[in-house]
Amino acid sequence: MRFSSNTMALHNADTVPYLTYNSLSELKFINHAFSTRLGGVSEGEFTSMNLAFNRGDDPDAVTENYRRLCKSAGFDFDTLTASAQDHNTFVRTVTKNDCGVGIYKPRDMQSVDALITNEQGVTLVTYYADCTPLFFVDAKNKAIGLAHAGWRGTVERIGEKVVEKMTALYGTDPSDIVAAVGPAISVCCYEVDLPVAERFLALEDLDASRFVFPKPGGKYMLDLLECNRQILVKAGVRAENITLSDLCTNCNSDLLWSHRATNGHRGTMCAFMCLV
Protein backbone atom coordinates (compact mmCIF):
# COMPACT_ATOMS: atom_id res chain seq x y z
CA MET A 1 0.00 0.00 0.00
CA ARG A 2 1.37 3.36 -1.05
CA PHE A 3 -0.12 6.35 0.77
CA SER A 4 0.15 9.86 -0.59
CA SER A 5 -2.01 12.85 0.34
CA ASN A 6 -1.51 16.59 0.59
CA THR A 7 -4.50 17.11 2.88
CA MET A 8 -4.76 14.01 5.08
CA ALA A 9 -2.39 12.04 7.32
CA LEU A 10 -2.35 8.28 7.88
CA HIS A 11 -1.71 7.14 11.46
CA ASN A 12 -0.86 3.75 12.98
CA ALA A 13 -0.47 2.24 9.52
CA ASP A 14 0.95 -1.02 10.88
CA THR A 15 -1.72 -1.64 13.53
CA VAL A 16 -5.15 0.01 13.35
CA PRO A 17 -4.85 2.71 10.69
CA TYR A 18 -6.93 5.86 10.56
CA LEU A 19 -6.86 9.13 8.66
CA THR A 20 -7.07 12.71 9.87
CA TYR A 21 -7.27 16.05 8.09
CA ASN A 22 -4.21 18.23 8.59
CA SER A 23 -6.49 21.30 8.79
CA LEU A 24 -8.76 19.82 11.48
CA SER A 25 -5.82 18.51 13.52
CA GLU A 26 -4.87 22.13 14.18
CA LEU A 27 -8.10 22.55 16.18
CA LYS A 28 -7.14 21.32 19.64
CA PHE A 29 -10.67 21.24 21.08
CA ILE A 30 -11.79 18.38 18.82
CA ASN A 31 -10.71 14.86 18.00
CA HIS A 32 -11.58 13.46 14.58
CA ALA A 33 -10.77 10.42 12.44
CA PHE A 34 -11.77 8.50 9.34
CA SER A 35 -11.35 4.73 9.47
CA THR A 36 -9.91 2.50 6.73
CA ARG A 37 -10.56 -1.11 5.66
CA LEU A 38 -7.52 -2.33 7.65
CA GLY A 39 -6.78 -3.25 11.26
CA GLY A 40 -9.98 -5.04 12.26
CA VAL A 41 -11.06 -8.60 13.06
CA SER A 42 -13.85 -9.10 10.53
CA GLU A 43 -13.54 -11.93 7.98
CA GLY A 44 -14.62 -12.78 4.46
CA GLU A 45 -15.71 -9.82 2.36
CA PHE A 46 -15.61 -7.65 5.51
CA THR A 47 -11.87 -8.25 6.03
CA SER A 48 -10.96 -6.60 8.18
CA MET A 49 -12.16 -3.22 9.55
CA ASN A 50 -15.91 -3.20 8.98
CA LEU A 51 -17.95 -0.81 11.14
CA ALA A 52 -21.46 -1.59 9.84
CA PHE A 53 -23.78 -3.77 11.91
CA ASN A 54 -26.35 -4.00 9.10
CA ARG A 55 -24.47 -5.77 6.27
CA GLY A 56 -24.38 -9.33 7.63
CA ASP A 57 -21.11 -9.23 9.55
CA ASP A 58 -20.72 -10.86 13.00
CA PRO A 59 -21.85 -8.15 15.46
CA ASP A 60 -19.19 -9.19 17.98
CA ALA A 61 -16.52 -8.58 15.33
CA VAL A 62 -17.97 -5.17 14.49
CA THR A 63 -18.01 -4.21 18.17
CA GLU A 64 -14.40 -5.32 18.51
CA ASN A 65 -13.55 -3.23 15.44
CA TYR A 66 -15.07 -0.16 17.07
CA ARG A 67 -13.08 -0.84 20.24
CA ARG A 68 -9.85 -1.17 18.25
CA LEU A 69 -10.49 1.98 16.23
CA CYS A 70 -11.39 3.92 19.39
CA LYS A 71 -8.20 2.81 21.11
CA SER A 72 -6.09 3.63 18.08
CA ALA A 73 -7.59 7.07 17.40
CA GLY A 74 -8.28 8.15 20.99
CA PHE A 75 -12.07 7.96 21.28
CA ASP A 76 -14.13 6.68 24.22
CA PHE A 77 -16.21 3.72 22.97
CA ASP A 78 -18.93 4.49 25.53
CA THR A 79 -19.59 7.90 23.91
CA LEU A 80 -20.10 6.71 20.31
CA THR A 81 -23.42 7.83 18.80
CA ALA A 82 -24.32 6.79 15.26
CA SER A 83 -26.43 8.09 12.42
CA ALA A 84 -29.13 6.06 10.60
CA GLN A 85 -28.44 6.96 6.99
CA ASP A 86 -30.86 6.57 4.11
CA HIS A 87 -29.77 9.29 1.64
CA ASN A 88 -32.06 11.97 3.03
CA THR A 89 -31.09 15.26 4.64
CA PHE A 90 -32.41 15.23 8.22
CA VAL A 91 -29.89 16.66 10.71
CA ARG A 92 -30.12 15.22 14.23
CA THR A 93 -28.91 17.06 17.31
CA VAL A 94 -27.36 14.67 19.82
CA THR A 95 -26.28 15.02 23.46
CA LYS A 96 -24.68 12.82 26.09
CA ASN A 97 -28.11 11.24 26.61
CA ASP A 98 -27.83 9.67 23.15
CA CYS A 99 -24.49 7.91 23.72
CA GLY A 100 -24.48 4.34 22.42
CA VAL A 101 -27.33 4.77 19.93
CA GLY A 102 -26.68 2.59 16.89
CA ILE A 103 -23.55 1.08 18.47
CA TYR A 104 -24.38 -0.70 21.75
CA LYS A 105 -27.98 0.52 22.03
CA PRO A 106 -30.67 0.08 19.36
CA ARG A 107 -31.29 2.80 16.83
CA ASP A 108 -34.10 5.02 18.12
CA MET A 109 -34.72 7.07 14.98
CA GLN A 110 -34.86 6.50 11.23
CA SER A 111 -33.45 8.69 8.47
CA VAL A 112 -30.56 10.50 10.11
CA ASP A 113 -27.90 11.49 7.58
CA ALA A 114 -26.22 14.16 9.69
CA LEU A 115 -25.36 14.62 13.36
CA ILE A 116 -24.46 17.79 15.24
CA THR A 117 -23.58 18.55 18.86
CA ASN A 118 -22.06 21.23 21.05
CA GLU A 119 -21.52 18.92 24.03
CA GLN A 120 -18.41 17.18 25.19
CA GLY A 121 -18.82 13.50 26.03
CA VAL A 122 -20.56 12.44 22.83
CA THR A 123 -18.74 11.18 19.71
CA LEU A 124 -20.49 11.55 16.35
CA VAL A 125 -20.27 8.50 14.02
CA THR A 126 -21.37 8.41 10.36
CA TYR A 127 -20.93 5.72 7.64
CA TYR A 128 -19.24 5.62 4.21
CA ALA A 129 -18.01 3.50 1.31
CA ASP A 130 -17.71 5.97 -1.63
CA CYS A 131 -20.28 8.56 -0.46
CA THR A 132 -18.90 11.90 0.65
CA PRO A 133 -18.32 12.67 4.34
CA LEU A 134 -18.66 16.29 5.41
CA PHE A 135 -16.91 17.50 8.58
CA PHE A 136 -17.98 20.78 10.24
CA VAL A 137 -16.30 22.56 13.14
CA ASP A 138 -17.51 25.89 14.53
CA ALA A 139 -14.12 27.10 15.69
CA LYS A 140 -15.60 29.95 17.75
CA ASN A 141 -18.61 28.42 19.51
CA LYS A 142 -17.11 24.92 19.71
CA ALA A 143 -19.81 22.94 17.96
CA ILE A 144 -19.34 20.10 15.46
CA GLY A 145 -21.20 18.19 12.77
CA LEU A 146 -20.81 15.23 10.42
CA ALA A 147 -22.92 14.58 7.33
CA HIS A 148 -23.27 11.79 4.77
CA ALA A 149 -23.55 13.21 1.26
CA GLY A 150 -24.03 10.68 -1.50
CA TRP A 151 -25.29 12.10 -4.75
CA ARG A 152 -28.80 12.45 -3.37
CA GLY A 153 -27.73 14.17 -0.16
CA THR A 154 -25.39 16.41 -2.13
CA VAL A 155 -27.98 17.54 -4.66
CA GLU A 156 -30.50 18.05 -1.83
CA ARG A 157 -27.84 20.25 -0.15
CA ILE A 158 -27.35 18.45 3.15
CA GLY A 159 -24.21 20.54 3.70
CA GLU A 160 -26.26 23.73 3.70
CA LYS A 161 -28.81 22.12 6.06
CA VAL A 162 -26.08 21.32 8.58
CA VAL A 163 -24.78 24.91 8.47
CA GLU A 164 -28.32 26.27 8.91
CA LYS A 165 -29.07 24.02 11.88
CA MET A 166 -25.76 24.84 13.59
CA THR A 167 -26.57 28.53 13.10
CA ALA A 168 -30.08 28.13 14.50
CA LEU A 169 -29.14 26.01 17.52
CA TYR A 170 -25.60 27.03 18.39
CA GLY A 171 -25.40 30.57 17.07
CA THR A 172 -22.79 29.49 14.54
CA ASP A 173 -21.55 32.16 12.15
CA PRO A 174 -20.84 30.21 8.93
CA SER A 175 -17.66 32.22 8.46
CA ASP A 176 -16.30 30.57 11.64
CA ILE A 177 -16.79 27.05 10.27
CA VAL A 178 -13.80 24.93 9.35
CA ALA A 179 -14.97 22.16 6.99
CA ALA A 180 -13.57 19.10 5.25
CA VAL A 181 -15.01 17.08 2.37
CA GLY A 182 -14.14 13.43 1.65
CA PRO A 183 -12.60 10.87 1.31
CA ALA A 184 -15.07 9.73 -1.34
CA ILE A 185 -15.22 8.36 -4.85
CA SER A 186 -13.81 11.21 -6.87
CA VAL A 187 -14.22 12.70 -10.32
CA CYS A 188 -11.62 10.29 -11.73
CA CYS A 189 -13.94 7.33 -11.07
CA TYR A 190 -17.50 8.52 -10.41
CA GLU A 191 -19.44 7.99 -13.63
CA VAL A 192 -23.20 8.64 -13.67
CA ASP A 193 -26.05 8.51 -16.18
CA LEU A 194 -28.00 11.43 -17.60
CA PRO A 195 -30.84 11.44 -15.01
CA VAL A 196 -28.34 11.96 -12.18
CA ALA A 197 -26.30 14.48 -14.16
CA GLU A 198 -29.47 16.45 -14.92
CA ARG A 199 -30.19 16.86 -11.22
CA PHE A 200 -26.79 18.47 -10.78
CA LEU A 201 -27.01 20.60 -13.91
CA ALA A 202 -30.24 22.00 -12.42
CA LEU A 203 -28.36 23.56 -9.47
CA GLU A 204 -28.55 26.95 -11.13
CA ASP A 205 -26.86 28.98 -8.39
CA LEU A 206 -23.74 26.81 -8.66
CA ASP A 207 -21.12 26.47 -11.40
CA ALA A 208 -22.00 22.98 -12.65
CA SER A 209 -19.33 23.19 -15.36
CA ARG A 210 -16.87 22.50 -12.53
CA PHE A 211 -18.56 19.31 -11.27
CA VAL A 212 -20.47 17.74 -14.22
CA PHE A 213 -18.28 16.59 -17.11
CA PRO A 214 -19.93 15.01 -20.20
CA LYS A 215 -18.26 11.96 -21.72
CA PRO A 216 -18.76 10.26 -25.05
CA GLY A 217 -21.62 7.75 -24.97
CA GLY A 218 -24.03 9.79 -22.88
CA LYS A 219 -22.27 9.30 -19.55
CA TYR A 220 -21.00 11.95 -17.17
CA MET A 221 -18.20 12.21 -14.63
CA LEU A 222 -19.46 13.83 -11.44
CA ASP A 223 -17.31 15.64 -8.86
CA LEU A 224 -19.29 15.43 -5.63
CA LEU A 225 -16.46 17.00 -3.63
CA GLU A 226 -16.46 20.14 -5.76
CA CYS A 227 -20.26 20.34 -5.70
CA ASN A 228 -20.28 20.06 -1.89
CA ARG A 229 -17.53 22.68 -1.72
CA GLN A 230 -19.63 25.13 -3.74
CA ILE A 231 -22.72 24.41 -1.61
CA LEU A 232 -20.75 25.16 1.55
CA VAL A 233 -19.44 28.42 0.08
CA LYS A 234 -23.02 29.42 -0.83
CA ALA A 235 -23.98 28.63 2.79
CA GLY A 236 -21.40 31.15 3.99
CA VAL A 237 -18.40 28.94 4.75
CA ARG A 238 -15.17 30.67 3.68
CA ALA A 239 -13.50 28.98 0.72
CA GLU A 240 -10.16 29.09 2.51
CA ASN A 241 -11.70 27.17 5.45
CA ILE A 242 -12.74 24.18 3.30
CA THR A 243 -10.38 21.26 2.66
CA LEU A 244 -11.11 18.62 0.03
CA SER A 245 -9.63 15.15 0.41
CA ASP A 246 -7.36 14.05 -2.42
CA LEU A 247 -7.92 10.34 -1.68
CA CYS A 248 -10.38 8.71 -4.07
CA THR A 249 -11.92 5.64 -2.43
CA ASN A 250 -12.00 3.71 -5.71
CA CYS A 251 -8.37 4.56 -6.60
CA ASN A 252 -7.25 3.69 -3.05
CA SER A 253 -9.33 0.57 -2.59
CA ASP A 254 -6.45 -1.28 -0.89
CA LEU A 255 -6.75 1.22 1.99
CA LEU A 256 -10.37 2.38 1.81
CA TRP A 257 -13.71 0.64 1.30
CA SER A 258 -15.22 1.42 -2.09
CA HIS A 259 -18.68 0.19 -3.04
CA ARG A 260 -17.80 0.45 -6.73
CA ALA A 261 -14.38 -1.18 -6.46
CA THR A 262 -15.86 -4.20 -4.63
CA ASN A 263 -19.17 -4.45 -6.52
CA GLY A 264 -20.88 -4.00 -3.17
CA HIS A 265 -19.04 -6.86 -1.41
CA ARG A 266 -17.52 -4.71 1.25
CA GLY A 267 -17.34 -3.40 4.77
CA THR A 268 -18.06 0.17 5.82
CA MET A 269 -15.87 3.00 7.13
CA CYS A 270 -16.81 5.68 9.63
CA ALA A 271 -16.09 9.30 10.29
CA PHE A 272 -15.68 10.12 13.99
CA MET A 273 -15.63 13.48 15.72
CA CYS A 274 -16.01 14.75 19.28
CA LEU A 275 -15.34 17.83 21.34
CA VAL A 276 -12.57 17.29 23.90
Ligand SMILES: [Zn+2]
Ligand atom coordinates in the same frame (compact mmCIF):
# COMPACT_ATOMS: atom_id res chain seq x y z
ZN1 LIG B 1 -10.56 7.53 -8.56
